[in-house]
Amino acid sequence: MEKLYKYDTHVHDKLCSACSSSLPEEMVDAYVKAGYSGIVFTNHFFLGNTAVDRKLPWADFVTAYWNSYLRAKAYAAEHHPDFDVLFGIEHHYGGGKEVLTYGIDLDFLLAHPNLHEYSIKEYCDAVHAAGGYISHAHPFRNRPYIDMSYPLNPELWDAAEVYNHYNNPGADDEAEALAKEWDLGRTSGGDEHHANSEGIGKSGIAFPYPVHTEREFVEALRRRDGKCILNGVVED
Numbered sequence: 641m642e643k644l645y646k647y648d649t650h651v652h653d654k655l656c657s658a659c660s661s662s663l664p665e666e667m668v669d670a671y672v673k674a675g676y677s678g679i680v681f682t683n684h685f686f687l688g689n690t691a692v693d694r695k696l697p698w699a700d701f702v703t704a705y706w707n708s709y710l711r712a713k714a715y716a717a718e719h720h721p722d723f724d725v726l727f728g729i730e731h732h733y734g735g736g737k738e739v740l741t742y743g744i745d746l747d748f749l750l751a752h753p754n755l756h757e758y759s760i761k762e763y764c765d766a767v768h769a770a771g772g773y774i775s776h777a778h779p780f781r782n783r784p785y786i787d788m789s790y791p792l793n794p795e796l797w798d799a800a801e802v803y804n805h806y807n808n809p810g811a812d813d814e815a816e817a818l819a820k821e822w823d824l825g826r827t828s829g830g831d832e833h834h835a836n837s838e839g840i841g842k843s844g845i846a847f848p849y850p851v852h853t854e855r856e857f858v859e860a861l862r863r864r865d866g867k868c869i870l871n872g873v874v875e876d
């Protein structure tokens with residue numbers, strides 16, 4: 641059987657997400673134990689449930705995200721050298737809606753102060769101009785904190801998160817239908833916030849080759865070389 645390399649595309653830590661209870665190192669350990677090749681940290685950003693002080697100057701605010709990522713990366717390099725830690729953010733653009741953003745780095749964040757004031761179109765354009773990739777997080781999740789009348793703009797995205805471990809199945813089905821309608825890429829994410837969660841190992845993307853950098857991850861997504869992991873099973 642072909643070897644697959646699994647990556648969770650949607651992971652939080654408590655240094656940057658107020659709803660998480662785990663350190664970045666603890667999340668790394670949990671995914672190593674689950675047999676994954678890597679994870680992408682996608683912490684809640686400025687308008688989301690950030691654990692970083694919004695009153696900080698912009699450069700300090702965004703550097704806190706980068707430092708948490710670097711800390712996890714250094715930990716993995718020392719203890720689990722085959723495990724890749726990648727950078728991303730989960731950007732809240734209004735109405736409780738969030739986009740997972742991949743392939744951007746600290747320089748991008750420093751060069752775009754007050755990113756949270758951009759319209760979703762301006763945001764997606766800036767990310768794309770930098771070579772980044774956008775997957776809408778749980779587009780049809782229906783929770784009290786989300787305004788379901790807030791418009792979705794699939795024409796601006798590269799992908800939709802078609803499986804989120806904490807969605808109800810109906811919300812995932814709607815995301816699959818939207819991805820099909822708009823010929824979008826598809827991502828699966830654990831949206832994991834806790835290293836002891838039962839959901840760890842049930843979501844993500846499996847590639848036929850390892851991806852070691854944000855750039856390689858985005859290229860693999862663009863080529864649609866990955867298969868989604870749906871409730872612990874790699875799709876056909």
Ligand SMILES: [Zn+2]
Nearest residue numbers: 657659689833
């Ligand atoms: Zn959260």
Ligand SMILES: [Zn+2]
Nearest residue numbers: 650652730831
């Ligand atoms: Zn999330």
